[in-house]
Amino acid sequence: MRDALTAFDHKALTNFFAGIGVETHAPDGYRIFPTSHSSSTIISALETEMQKLGIELICSQRVEELLMQDSQITGVKTASETFYAPNVIVATGGLGYPVLGAEGDGYTLASKLGHKITEIHPAMMPLKTKETWVKNCRADTIAKVELRVDLPKAKKLRANGDLIFTNNGIRGPVVLDFAREITPLIEKYGEVVLLLNLTKGLNEEQISQHLKEKVLHNPHAKMVEHVSTLLPHAISLELCLLAGINPEEMHNKISGASRAKLVQLLAWTPLTVTGHDGFKMAMITRGGIHLKEINPKTMQSKIVSGLYFCGEVVNLDGPCGGYNLQWSFSSGALAGKLYRVPLLGIKIANRSKTEGSAFTYTLNLRSV
Ligand SMILES: Cc1cc2nc3c(=O)[nH]c(=O)nc-3n(C[C@H](O)[C@H](O)[C@H](O)COP(=O)(O)OP(=O)(O)OC[C@H]3O[C@@H](n4cnc5c(N)ncnc54)[C@H](O)[C@@H]3O)c2cc1C
Secondary structure, three states: OHHHHHHOOHHHHHHHHHHOOOOEEOOOOOOOEEOOOOHHHHHHHHHHHHHHOOOOOOOOOOEEEEEEEOOEEEEEEEOOOEEEOOOEEEOOOOOOOHHHOOOOHHHHHHHHOOOOEOOOEEEOOOEEEOOOHHHHHOOOEEEEEEEEEOOHHHOOOEEEEEEEEOOOEEEOHHHHHHHHHHHHHHHHHOOEEEEEEOOOOOOHHHHHHHHHHHHHHOOOOEHHHHHOOOOOHHHHHHHHHHOOOOOOOEHHHOOHHHHHHHHHHHHOEEEEEEEOOHHHHOOEEEOOEOHHHEEOOOOEEOOOEOEEEOHHHEOOOOOOOOHHHHHHHHHHHHHHHHHHHHHOOOOOOOOOOOOOOOOOOOOOOOOO
């Protein structure tokens, strides 16, 4: 990733967009958006720029085959036409959100020319849980949740961030990020137990101390009221019930074992992830064309000369926060760089059936 990001980093990207009339800003000082907050602004600016440069954009033609002769790319074939070209960039995306156009064609196209494809998994998506109590806790966003996997071989997998309970599971930034680690494990083990710290990192001792202080301060309050000083009310209720405690009961009426169980649940709440909605809801695909077969300095295939890859089709993905889009733009810029100098001053993209003519395989952008 380093070469692509060095060649075309986030500043270069925002400068590029400023140069074609797209103003951007970072409301939280970190994530960059077009000031219009509309992907149409990006799409129409790119379309206008392409028109200005004389690039022809051909839509509604699905590339079905990459043409190669003696390990050199010679063009692409669609259902109705063949386009000859000395260079082809494959920017076909992953398998996620097929409704937006990407269906994993790049993997088939590349593997037919000898490229290896890693295992593919859906990522950046909500997860479903076995526990049904989650549906009662949908109202709140819980900040700074710590998640870890309760599997002997995956103890080191942890994540932090905001979490939201859903009708049948969990979502929110931390879940979207962590899903890339969980989906392969679900495939392997069928289900995955996650442990959630919903109390901003407090450990059992700190929770126990906190509750003791609350009880001392207000000995006649119901147990759920004490727990609600740590968590939203709906979750406090559910955790009391899970610990076998009547939430309406006062502290001194509850057995020591139940209180200990509650403290344990507050420190690490178990949730069993059993599934997800597959690629239909995956914003990102984990896996792709093997990186060892791509030159990171140019994005050119090491197997087929003149064949380039960029974006999500390769085995690279990042967390939430714009990293995937930045990678797609950076790697696309690097892959396309080779064309700029030699082709300067002539028509960059030329739809032609004549062998040897320049052809840029330009793909429509999905929502930013
Ligand atoms: C709902 C959603 C929200 C997202 N939000 C973010 C975000 O906030 N930040 C972030 O960084 N990333 C986000 N992503 C991920 C990001 O959009 C992708 O990583 C990025 O768009 C990938 O770019 P790409 O050019 O590689 O592929 P894509 O943008 O997927 O484009 C691939 C294009 O190739 C075309 N195509 C595929 N096969 C063929 C073929 N055989 N012939 C011709 N054309 C073909 C498709 O029609 C499509 O237009 C989001 C994704 C989704 C689905």
